[in-house]
Structure formats: structure tokens, C-alpha cells
Amino acid sequence: MKPSSHLTDTSGYMLSKLGQATIEQFAQRLRPLGIRPKHCGLLAAIRHMPMTSQLALGQALNVVPSAIVTMIDDLEALGAIKRVADEADRRRYAIELTEKGAAMLQQATAIAQQVDESILAPLGKSERDTLRQLLKKLSTGLSQA
Amino acid sequence: MKPSSHLTDTSGYMLSKLGQATIEQFAQRLRPLGIRPKHCGLLAAIRHMPMTSQLALGQALNVVPSAIVTMIDDLEALGAIKRVADEADRRRYAIELTEKGAAMLQQATAIAQQVDESILAPLGKSERDTLRQLLKKLSTGLSQA
DNA sequence: TATTGTTATACTCTATAACTATA
DNA sequence: TATAGTTATAGAGTATAACAATA
Numbered sequence: 170m171k172p173s174s175h176l177t178d179t180s181g182y183m184l185s186k187l188g189q190a191t192i193e194q195f196a197q198r199l200r201p202l203g204i205r206p207k208h209c210g211l212l213a214a215i216r217h218m219p220m221t222s223q224l225a226l227g228q229a230l231n232v233v234p235s236a237i238v239t240m241i242d243d244l245e246a247l248g249a250i251k252r253v254a255d256e257a258d259r260r261r262y263a264i265e266l267t268e269k270g271a272a273m274l275q276q277a278t279a280i281a282q283q284v285d286e287s288i289l290a291p292l293g294k295s296e297r298d299t300l301r302q303l304l305k306k307l308s309t310g311l312s313q314a
Numbered sequence: 315m316k317p318s319s320h321l322t323d324t325s326g327y328m329l330s331k332l333g334q335a336t337i338e339q340f341a342q343r344l345r346p347l348g349i350r351p352k353h354c355g356l357l358a359a360i361r362h363m364p365m366t367s368q369l370a371l372g373q374a375l376n377v378v379p380s381a382i383v384t385m386i387d388d389l390e391a392l393g394a395i396k397r398v399a400d401e402a403d404r405r406r407y408a409i410e411l412t413e414k415g416a417a418m419l420q421q422a423t424a425i426a427q428q429v430d431e432s433i434l435a436p437l438g439k440s441e442r443d444t445l446r447q448l449l450k451k452l453s454t455g456l457s458q459a
Numbered sequence: 460t461a462t463t464g465t466t467a468t469a470c471t472c473t474a475t476a477a478c479t480a481t482a
Numbered sequence: 483t484a485t486a487g488t489t490a491t492a493g494a495g496t497a498t499a500a501c502a503a504t505a
Binding site (some may be wrong): 221223224234235237238258260261262 | 485487488489490502
């Protein structure tokens with residue numbers, strides 16, 4: 170038998186729909202913090218590679234320079250990050266995560282866990298673990314693309 | 315131990331990223347057909363509920379009227395669907411899938427299967443089946459929201 | 460007065476490209 | 483001449499709201 174003779178039964182179709190639903194729910198619950206999902210990825214990247222230049226962050230996230238500047242502007246206005254002048258190269262700013270930014274990332278992570286609870290509700294505990302492992306495998310395949 | 319103490323390890327985060335990557339790849343391979351991913355969902359809905367009004371299709375897909383009209387315009391220009399005048403209610407058009415539209419849906423389905431092959435490459439056969447079953451469970455939970 | 464379809468419009472998002480200041 | 487950052491601008495996508503025809 171064919172694995173998925175209907176378009177809407179393909180894994181890709183379901184992944185797209187689920188991903189979209191997830192991000193919408195995440196965005197909604199994130200609203201009180203004044204940020205959007207894209208800012209969260211950036212916050213995580215900043216914590217992971219502290220004191221990095223804006224363009225380097227952009228390359229790591231595959232985001233064009235003008236977009237990174239806007240996001241950094243947003244986060245700076247919220248006090249989540251600071252632009253620290255680089256004395257060696259006065260064109261550069263090193264991006265530093267503030268305490269407030271770290272707290273914000275922690276809150277965002279908690280919200281993401283709540284969204285997981287909501288989205289994964291139809292699955293039992295072991296099923297969730299299985300799903301997470303499978304998604305992890307697929308995600309590592311992504312970064313090579 | 316906590317299931318996912320990092321934001322980027324949550325299932326929701328991975329679902330979002332994978333869904334986005336999937337839809338981008340789908341869009342790219344779909345380009346030669348002259349349509350976008352959103353048109354495919356509409357084509358599938360039209361086949362599933364033939365001779366339905368535009369607004370009813372919009373409600374089924376959770377799409378606003380103006381957007382449905384534009385998509386129907388696109389598909390009609392490609393010869394994939396026809397607006398059939400409803401003689402009983404002259405405000406309405408019943409949307410009919412043409413042979414060309416059916417062929418287009420079939421091509422789109424084949425492309426979706428190719429995308430599945432590409433995205434699911436890191437998984438073995440039984441893992442893919444497991445994933446599909448889990449995604450199916452989650453997808454049925456979606457429509458209730 | 461409500462409903463189907465349509466059009467006009469505004470808004471958001473994102474990317475491209477031009478510009479500055481440094482190197 | 484090249485690079486980090488910034489700003490200006492244009493494009494696509496989507497939603498809101500006004501509108502015409504019909505019920």
C-alpha cells in the first residue's frame with residue numbers, strides 16, 4: 170500500500186500545519202512579553218554565543234542584516250540586550266544579554282513548554298518522548314541544508 | 315530530568331522549524347506548476363467537497379473571503395477549476411475541479427511525497443511510520459481548536 | 460435586512476539596495 | 483577597497499472594510 174496517497178496525509182503537510190499552529194499559539198502567549206517568536210530564537214542565539222557581532226548573529230540564524238538590526242533594536246528597547254561598543258573595531262557592537270533578557274528567555278522557554286503541553290495533549294508520555302527523539306533527528310538533518 | 319530545559323529543544327520549536335523548512339521546499343518544487351502551497355490545500359478541499367460555494371470553502375479552510383476569491387482567481391486562470399453559475403441562487407458559484415486541476419493536484423501530491431523523502435531522509439522506514447502515526451494523532455487534535 | 464462574491468485599502472513582514480563610518 | 487551597521491524603499495502576503503448583486 171502507498172504510504173500517503175492523499176496530499177493531506179503526507180508527513181510534510183502535517184508538519185507544516187502543526188508547525189504553523191504551534192507558532193501561532195506561541196506568538197499569542199508571547200504577546201504579554203512584548204516579543205515575537207523570531208526574537209526568541211535570537212535571544213537563544215545570543216545566550217549561546219555571547220558578545221557576538223550583529224552580522225555574525227544574523228549569519229548564524231540565516232537572517233539578513235537589516236532584519237537583525239530591527240530585532241536587536243526591539244530587544245534593546247525592551248532592555249533585554251545591550252549593544253556594547255567594541256574598542257578594537259569601532260564599527261562593531263558586541264551584543265550582550267542583560268539580566269532582564271535572560272529572564273525573558275526563561276519566560277519564553279516556560280511558555281514554549283506550555284505550548285508543548287497544549288499541542289502534544291493527544292499523546293501519552295512515551296509517545297511524546299518518541300516524537301521528540303524523531304523530531305530531534307530531523308532537526309539535525311536540517312542545519313546541513 | 316526536565317524534558318526540554320532549552321527553548322530550542324522543545325517539540326514546538328522543532329515542529330515550527332521543520333514545518334517552515336518543509337513548506338519552503340514544497341513551494342520551491344511547486345513553482346513550475348505556477349501555484350503555491352496554499353493553492354494545494356484548496357485544490358484538495360475542492361476535490362473533497364465538489365461543487366461547493368467559495369465562502370463555504372473559505373470556512374472549511376479557515377480563510378477569509380477576499381483571500382479565497384484571489385486563490386480561486388489564480389486557479390481559474392490556470393484552468394484548474396471552473397466557476398459554475400448556480401441557477402437556483404444567482405449570487406453563488408459552485409467550484410468545479412477540472413481535469414487539469416485534478417492532474418495538478420496529483421502532481422502536487424507527488425511533489426509532497428518527494429519532499430517527504432527529502433525531509434525524512436534521516437529516519438528509517440519504521441521510524442517514518444511511527445512519526446506519521448504520531449503526527450496524524452496531533453493533526454486530528456488540531457481541527458478541534 | 461442578510462448573504463455571496465468582489466474590490467479597495469491598509470498593514471505587516473521581509474528583502475534589496477543605498478548610505479555612513481570605520482577598517 | 484572592503485566591512486559593520488544602519489536606513490530607505492519596495493515587494494509580497496494577508497486582513498479589514500466598503501461595495502454590488504441577489505436573496
